[in-house]
Amino acid sequence: MAAPREPEVIRDKAAMRAWSRRRRAEGKTVAVVPTMGYLHQGHLSLISAAAAASADPVAIVITIYVNPSQFAPSEDLATYPSDFAGDLRKLASTGVVDAVFNPPDLYVRGAGRRGAASGGAISCLEEEEEEAGDGHETWVRVERLEKGMCGASRPVFFRGVATIVSKLFNIIEPDVAVFGKKDYQQWRVICRMVRDLDFAIEIIGSEIVREADGLAMSSRNVLLSREEREKALSISRSLVDARTGALKGNTDCKQIKNKIVQTLTETGGQVDYVEIVEQESLVPVEQINGPVVICVAAWFGKVRLIDNIEIDTRS
Amino acid sequence: MAAPREPEVIRDKAAMRAWSRRRRAEGKTVAVVPTMGYLHQGHLSLISAAAAASADPVAIVITIYVNPSQFAPSEDLATYPSDFAGDLRKLASTGVVDAVFNPPDLYVRGAGRRGAASGGAISCLEEEEEEAGDGHETWVRVERLEKGMCGASRPVFFRGVATIVSKLFNIIEPDVAVFGKKDYQQWRVICRMVRDLDFAIEIIGSEIVREADGLAMSSRNVLLSREEREKALSISRSLVDARTGALKGNTDCKQIKNKIVQTLTETGGQVDYVEIVEQESLVPVEQINGPVVICVAAWFGKVRLIDNIEIDTRS
Numbered sequence: 167m168a169a170p171r172e173p174e175v176i177r178d179k180a181a182m183r184a185w186s187r188r189r190r191a192e193g194k195t196v197a198v199v200p201t202m203g204y205l206h207q208g209h210l211s212l213i214s215a216a217a218a219a220s221a222d223p224v225a226i227v228i229t230i231y232v233n234p235s236q237f238a239p240s241e242d243l244a245t246y247p248s249d250f251a252g253d254l255r256k257l258a259s260t261g262v263v264d265a266v267f268n269p270p271d272l273y274v275r276g277a278g279r280r281g282a283a284s285g286g287a288i289s290c291l292e293e294e295e296e297e298a299g300d301g302h303e304t305w306v307r308v309e310r311l312e313k314g315m316c317g318a319s320r321p322v323f324f325r326g327v328a329t330i331v332s333k334l335f336n337i338i339e340p341d342v343a344v345f346g347k348k349d350y351q352q353w354r355v356i357c358r359m360v361r362d363l364d365f366a367i368e369i370i371g372s373e374i375v376r377e378a379d380g381l382a383m384s385s386r387n388v389l390l391s392r393e394e395r396e397k398a399l400s401i402s403r404s405l406v407d408a409r410t411g412a413l414k415g416n417t418d419c420k421q422i423k424n425k426i427v428q429t430l431t432e433t434g435g436q437v438d439y440v441e442i443v444e445q446e447s448l449v450p451v452e453q454i455n456g457p458v459v460i461c462v463a464a465w466f467g468k469v470r471l472i473d474n475i476e477i478d479t480r481s
Numbered sequence: 482m483a484a485p486r487e488p489e490v491i492r493d494k495a496a497m498r499a500w501s502r503r504r505r506a507e508g509k510t511v512a513v514v515p516t517m518g519y520l521h522q523g524h525l526s527l528i529s530a531a532a533a534a535s536a537d538p539v540a541i542v543i544t545i546y547v548n549p550s551q552f553a554p555s556e557d558l559a560t561y562p563s564d565f566a567g568d569l570r571k572l573a574s575t576g577v578v579d580a581v582f583n584p585p586d587l588y589v590r591g592a593g594r595r596g597a598a599s600g601g602a603i604s605c606l607e608e609e610e611e612e613a614g615d616g617h618e619t620w621v622r623v624e625r626l627e628k629g630m631c632g633a634s635r636p637v638f639f640r641g642v643a644t645i646v647s648k649l650f651n652i653i654e655p656d657v658a659v660f661g662k663k664d665y666q667q668w669r670v671i672c673r674m675v676r677d678l679d680f681a682i683e684i685i686g687s688e689i690v691r692e693a694d695g696l697a698m699s700s701r702n703v704l705l706s707r708e709e710r711e712k713a714l715s716i717s718r719s720l721v722d723a724r725t726g727a728l729k730g731n732t733d734c735k736q737i738k739n740k741i742v743q744t745l746t747e748t749g750g751q752v753d754y755v756e757i758v759e760q761e762s763l764v765p766v767e768q769i770n771g772p773v774v775i776c777v778a779a780w781f782g783k784v785r786l787i788d789n790i791e792i793d794t795r796s
Contacts, residue, residue: 299762304677336679362619364651447614
């Protein structure tokens with residue numbers, strides 16, 4: 167790992183774009199890693215992937231922005247953990263991060279907003295009938311991929327993700343962007359969006375990083391009690407068991423899903439979904455006979471965790 | 482007007498982007514004029530606006546692409562007029578156009594498409610339940626502005642426009658894009674999209690160009706019979722009358738709209754809508770006391786025409 171180096175902190179959109187264009191003009195590849203902060207080892211692995219993205223010199227930008235539009239009013243925007251000073255220390259310690267883009271609110275708020283009436287407290291972006299017609303209203307939707315799995319229980323989530331990623335792409339104009347495969351559906355949504363809208367950006371999907379005991383790293387893990395955290399290990403355990411079984415010939419998806427649901431429920435989890443889908447299209451399959459991924463979302467206490475495992479019985 | 486000069490015809494996306502980046506690296510401003518071809522004097526005025534867009538040297542790209550996704554199955558994609566050779570001659574005669582981007586189909590078609598089953602005849606882009614999950618599915622929507630006026634009778638239109646313009650912006654990466662104010666709602670939809678998604682592109686709205694008798698120029702005018710064309714003059718006439726009246730103090734929108742509807746109907750037109758709205762937000766108004774625009778859509782025979790007039794009683 168390189169020597170510690172303070173990244174430049176940029177808060178202004180125009181300054182960010184100018185920074186990026188300057189690096190590009192110098193012949194550098196600009197790589198971005200979009201995050202919502204509260205960085206952990208998983209994020210740092212995305213940064214390593216960004217650093218290795220090109221044989222050319224790479225200028226690395228980390229965005230730290232908790233995107234309000236991907237949270238529904240009922241969700242945990244208000245309690246989403248943050249630690250900007252800690253994040254900067256971690257980024258400096260990598261020695262490879264050149265800039266941190268940490269903007270204020272990136273959405274134009276309409277004059278007629280309820281939020282304004284309620285003291286300006288903004289927890290998310292809502293559609294508002296009474297709006298004056300001047301607020302943010304453009305949304306990017308990946309209409310099929312956004313619907314299943316996390317999209318079923320979080321109806322505005324992928325709309326918010328695709329929109330903020332489009333905005334960040336247009337502000338930063340990167341050559342490369344790195345996303346974690348822990349958020350598998352998100353990664354596939356972004357890949358599809360980039361293809362469909364012709365963004366000139368290479369998307370890198372970076373492997374899941376796990377704690378020593380198997381728990382997939384997540385900023386939300388810190389919200390688990392010790393007991394909940396112990397129980398939550400059933401997620402990764404049941405996924406590994408399912409893969410082992412599939413490679414031995416237990417490829418019936420209904421059986422596999424039932425077993426995972428049973429394991430999670432028995433350990434005290436509340437299952438949101440267990441799905442076995444094709445890796446690229448996320449179309450559900452009944453039998454595993456090609457590249458698939460098992461995706462799981464489950465609540466342990468008040469924390470919703472997601473995890474997944476790729477399986478290819480042909481390889 | 483400059484001496485005739487053949488523009489370079491580019492059909493490949495990657496070649497287009499490389500062309501554009503080369504021009505930018507040379508210090509040129511890249512300006513794009515998106516069109517569906519069958520060019521007329523109105524388009525040429527957009528090109529003049531593009532040429533005047535910067536004090537720097539401007540590299541001008543005209544796109545000629547009949548975008549299938551903005552036509553509903555019931556609409557006139559199949560009969561939309563085209564004359565590529567004629568278009569090239571007109572563009573050469575301007576002496577200022579550097580490139581014509583004339584790509585083949587810009588949408589990824591899914592393997593499960595009905596179109597494939599029906600011999601590959603593709604008239605538009607439809608959502609298809611039975612799709613294999615690999616076709617185009619990303620849409621940009623400007624959710625409030627897309628709804629009224631033309632959006633009410635053409636439900637997929639602005640979704641298709643915003644999406645193809647996003648694609649063209651990402652392929653060409655222009656500094657400037659020019660749109661005609663004849664398609665007033667379209668222009669405002671694009672302005673809003675550019676603001677909301679942070680595209681680094683200046684949008685220029687270019688004034689309507691009219692025939693000597695007042696008819697707003699449109700590629701569809703050629704489809705009018707001589708008699709229909711004569712009748713269609715009632716559109717521009719009624720708009721000019723409405724403005725004259727408003728500047729004299731007749732600012733009640735209900736009265737103004739009724740009068741326009743009456744005039745168009747009496748001359749044999751079938752009114753789709755007459756709306757008086759704020760210029761930027763397109764929110765309908767009841768009284769004219771600021772910058773508004775009167776927008777009209779009406780059928781004459783089988784041809785749907787649109788037109789508009791801006792009014793500011795304060796100026």
